[in-house]
Amino acid sequence: MTDPSTDAAPFIVAIDGPAGSGKSSVSKAVARRLGYGYLDTGAAYRALAWHVLERGADTADEDAVLAAAADFPFGQGLDPDDRLVLVGDVDVTAAIREPRVSGAVSGVARVPAVRVQVNDAFRRIVAESAYPAVVVEGRDITTVVAPDAPVRILLTAAPEVRAARRAGELAGHDASAVAAALHRRDATDSAVVDFLTAAPGVEVVDSSDLDFDQTIDAVLAVIRRLASPQQQGTHNG
Numbered sequence: 001m002t003d004p005s006t007d008a009a010p011f012i013v014a015i016d017g018p019a020g021s022g023k024s025s026v027s028k029a030v031a032r033r034l035g036y037g038y039l040d041t042g043a044a045y046r047a048l049a050w051h052v053l054e055r056g057a058d059t060a061d062e063d064a065v066l067a068a069a070a071d072f073p074f075g076q077g078l079d080p081d082d083r084l085v086l087v088g089d090v091d092v093t094a095a096i097r098e099p100r101v102s103g104a105v106s107g108v109a110r111v112p113a114v115r116v117q118v119n120d121a122f123r124r125i126v127a128e129s130a131y132p133a134v135v136v137e138g139r140d141i142t143t144v145v146a147p148d149a150p151v152r153i154l155l156t157a158a159p160e161v162r163a164a165r166r167a168g169e170l171a172g173h174d175a176s177a178v179a180a181a182l183h184r185r186d187a188t189d190s191a192v193v194d195f196l197t198a199a200p201g202v203e204v205v206d207s208s209d210l211d212f213d214q215t216i217d218a219v220l221a222v223i224r225r226l227a228s229p230q231q232q233g234t235h236n237g
């Protein structure tokens, strides 16, 4: 992920975890607090799933997924305050969060060639970034995308806590259906990537009994403990 030959290589904070554990909201808040960039890797998988659906195809059809991936003009920045996601010149920022995309996204994520393609894009986006550091979050960040990151965290919470948080976000949706969809996605995704157990060297932050601010503080404490003094010197706050 980083290029050791250049001083400008961003320092990576890698965060994994299951659905609804707080990866995106907590990572974004940590990035804002420290003046870091923020990369939401799930957005790329979601945008590709949206792209497949727009072409009238099914994400269970691997050939259709590969055809869509071969023509996938994806755009995403690292500013934690600008979450714009583009496919070509279409703003898909809101559309990729719709339940129809959440229900289809695991289909694209299980295609090995897709994972290679998006992981290459993630590494390139981070390497080309002007940020001193980037918080990168997703299912396989500590193990596949940035296994050498100086700070690697598995952010987790009990399944019922995660389901309740997600249901709280989706007002008007049936809470038990939301919980079932979240657990179904975890089950499908965990057949591809293990984000439920921490790999060696990965710190676990369990937010089951923490509120949002306490979870941010727990992640900041891990960064302070694991990042070198030089890396800490890149912090804004």
Ligand SMILES: Nc1ncnc2c1ncn2[C@@H]1O[C@H](COP(=O)(O)OP(=O)(O)OP(=O)(O)O)[C@@H](O)[C@H]1O
Binding pocket: 017, 018, 019, 020, 021, 022, 023, 024, 025, 026, 042, 165, 166, 169, 207, 210, 211, 212, 213, 215
């Ligand atoms: N410690 C916490 N206490 C209370 N609410 C939290 C906490 N952490 C996260 N949340 C809330 O839980 C919800 C789910 O968080 P978030 O979307 O960041 O999870 P995620 O891991 O990125 O999920 P997914 O992988 O499904 O995208 C959000 O509404 C977020 O504000």
Ligand SMILES: Nc1ccn([C@@H]2O[C@H](COP(=O)(O)O)[C@@H](O)[C@H]2O)c(=O)n1
Binding pocket: 019, 041, 042, 043, 045, 046, 105, 106, 109, 137, 138, 139, 140, 141, 185, 189, 193
């Ligand atoms: N590193 C990643 C990130 C995401 N996925 C897949 O994308 C889906 C959506 O991710 P969110 O974080 O936005 O919920 C997720 O369910 C995975 O299927 C992935 O495989 N690897």
